[in-house]
Amino acid sequence: MPISLTIKPIEGAKPGRVYYPLQINTTPTIPTPGAGEVLIKLSACALNHRDLFIRQHLYPGISFSSPLLSDGYGTVISLGPSPSPYAQSLLNKSVLLTPSRGWESDPLGPENGGKEWAVIGGAERYDYGMASSHLVLPEGEVFLAPAHLSPEEGAALPLVGLTGWRALKTKAGAEAGQNILITGIGGGVALQVLQFAVAMGCHVYVTSGDQGKIEKAKQMGARGGVIYKDKDWEKQLLELLPKERGYIDAVIDGAGGEVVGKTVKVLKQGGVIAVYGMTVGPKMEWNMQAVLKNVELKGTSMGSKEEFREMLKFVADKKIKPVVSRVVRGLDNLEGVDGLFEDMKGGKQFGKLVILVDGEKGEGKEGGRSPKL
Numbered sequence: 314m315p316i317s318l319t320i321k322p323i324e325g326a327k328p329g330r331v332y333y334p335l336q337i338n339t340t341p342t343i344p345t346p347g348a349g350e351v352l353i354k355l356s357a358c359a360l361n362h363r364d365l366f367i368r369q370h371l372y373p374g375i376s377f378s379s380p381l382l383s384d385g386y387g388t389v390i391s392l393g394p395s396p397s398p399y400a401q402s403l404l405n406k407s408v409l410l411t412p413s414r415g416w417e418s419d420p421l422g423p424e425n426g427g428k429e430w431a432v433i434g435g436a437e438r439y440d441y442g443m444a445s446s447h448l449v450l451p452e453g454e455v456f457l458a459p460a461h462l463s464p465e466e467g468a469a470l471p472l473v474g475l476t477g478w479r480a481l482k483t484k485a486g487a488e489a490g491q492n493i494l495i496t497g498i499g500g501g502v503a504l505q506v507l508q509f510a511v512a513m514g515c516h517v518y519v520t521s522g523d524q525g526k527i528e529k530a531k532q533m534g535a536r537g538g539v540i541y542k543d544k545d546w547e548k549q550l551l552e553l554l555p556k557e558r559g560y561i562d563a564v565i566d567g568a569g570g571e572v573v574g575k576t577v578k579v580l581k582q583g584g585v586i587a588v589y590g591m592t593v594g595p596k597m598e599w600n601m602q603a604v605l606k607n608v609e610l611k612g613t614s615m616g617s618k619e620e621f622r623e624m625l626k627f628v629a630d631k632k633i634k635p636v637v638s639r640v641v642r643g644l645d646n647l648e649g650v651d652g653l654f655e656d657m658k659g660g661k662q663f664g665k666l667v668i669l670v671d672g673e674k675g676e677g678k679e680g681g682r683s684p685k686l
Contacts, residue, residue, distance in 0.1 A: 315340045316644055317380035318444035320368055320435065328370035335647050338380075344449045345391075351400055351452050352391035353408060357468035358443040358644075359384035360666040361501065362592070365657050367435045374437040383412035383434040384665075385443030386458060386467030400452040407458040410450060411621055412472040414439050418619035420483055432472070432615060443468075446644060446670055456622065459629035469635035469665035470628065472615070473501035476589050477565075478624035479616035481506050481513075484587040485563035489514030492558055494550070494576065496566045498538065499526040501665045502589060504636045506565045507533055512631040518550060518561070526663055533636075547575045554579075563587065569597040573610065583607045589614065636664030644670045 317340075320333035346352045364381055366372040387410070389403040396404075415429030416422075423430035434442035441448055458467045480502075481487045493510045495503050498519035510517045511534035519530045519538040527538035537553040539546040554560065560581040566572045569591030576586060577600065586608060591597060599610065616624075627633070639656060641649030646668075653666040 315343055315445070315447045317442070317446070318382075318644060318650070319380055320375075320377055322377045326370065331370050333368045333370070333377075335381075335650060337645050337647065343447050346393035346449045348393050348395065349397070349400075349451055349453075350393040350449050351389045351396075351403060351455055353385075353387040353410065353448045353450060353455065354390045355385050355387040355443060355446055355448060355670045356407075357386045357464040357670060358382045358445075358668050359468040359472075359501075360653055360657060360668075361472050362590070362657065363432065364435065365654060368654065372435075374431070375435055376437045376440070379433075379435055379437070379440045380442035380444045381435040382443040382668075383432055384468050384471045384473075385410045385445075385448070386462075386464050387448070387670075389455065397452065403452065403455055403457065407460075407464075407467065408455050409458045409467055409471055409625065410443065410448075411454045411456070411618060412475060413615050414454065416615070416617045418617050420617070420620075423617075444644060444668070453618075456625055459625060461629070461632050462634065464669065465637050465640050465667045466634050468667050469501070469637050470505075471621070473505045473665065474624050474628065474635070475616040475621050476614070477502045477505035477509055478627070479620050480565050480587040480589045480613045481509050481563075482623075483616070483620060484611045484613045485565060485585045487513055487515055487563060490516070490558075491562035492516045492518065492554060492560065494518050494520070494561045494564045494579070495535075496520045496541070496564065496572060497568050497592075498530045498535070499523065499660070499663045500567065501635075502567055503565070504530075504533075504664055507535060508633050508635070509627070511535075512627070512633060516555075516558075518553060520546065520550075522660075529663055547578045550579055560584070565589070567591075568593045570594060571598060573603050573608070574598050574600055577603045577606055577608055580606065580608055583609065585609045585611060587611045587613050637667055638662035638664035640667045640669060642669045642671075644668060 321336040431438040567590035570593030
């Protein structure tokens with residue numbers, strides 16, 4: 314019997330002061346794909362910070378009827394009538410699903426002014442999410458999964474991979490030999506950017522509030538890192554940089570806050586700060602030093618379907634395996650799934666938090682880590 318996970322409404326709940334409980338939903342029949350659609354049986358799905366924000370009602374346009382989660386890995390088990398050659402090529406194959414809709418290829422941003430663009434999962438605009446056992450999707454939103462990925466690793470990739478790829482490649486224009494600073498290492502996007510940048514031949518440096526996470530990042534190829542809780546962390550970072558290239562070319566940041574004031578001191582003239590999130594707060598500083606240094610501050614959110622396709626090819630070519638922090642088994646394992654949300658609340662994870670859709674309830678392995686860990 315098909316199942317899915319949604320959030321349960323609470324009467325009188327106020328945004329930011331609520332934590333909506335999870336709710337299991339069942340349907341009596343497996344959905345049937347229509348023309349141009351395919352039916353996917355999900356094997357694994359993964360959490361992102363937006364899912365935690367949704368449960369706290371800190372995300373716009375949330376839905377209590379649409380299944381949660383934006384990341385999914387599964388198998389195409391049925392096709393709609395008169396399937397295209399592309400759809401036929403997906404049948405019985407492992408696939409990854411786009412984590413958003415309404416953005417085809419424009420590098421500047423979603424087409425049509427973004428009116429059709431939205432991240433899926435727990436959202437009003439598109440009534441499906443990856444916390445589902447079965448899902449019908451348009452064939453154009455489905456891509457063959459890189460063959461070297463396990464279900465857990467595949468589910469860990471879509472949203473963070475797309476977000477990280479756009480921030481690093483499209484926005485920052487990263488190239489081999491450049492010094493790249495990634496803030497807040499340990500989260501899914503930051504780790505994916507680390508893997509991409511190392512594979513590109515960049516020299517990567519990181520910040521974290523946890524020395525243990527910095528050491529793990531170094532095992533994955535980072536040149537060094539600093540604790541952002543230290544008041545002079547930018548000076549410490551300068552000491553780590555090689556004399557022949559004693560500056561940072563680009564910063565990839567998901568926190569906001571004081572990132573400009575701190576990193577402008579280590580950035581080169583015309584350096585880039587690509588910001589994909591603002592977890593510290595909804596506002597951040599901008600100063601005259603950054604203006605005089607011609608620093609470029611670039612906002613970036615998710616990415617297009619074309620960037621998703623490019624990212625998947627890079628992952629397949631470089632045999633990159635996303636970092637998975639913890640796995641639980643069973644979409645109906647509410648206690649286990651809630652435990653993953655608690656990990657995210659406490660910032661305990663190093664990598665993605667994944668649910669294996671089928672299987673006995675209980676803890677899964679800590680799988681999918683980079684071979685270097």
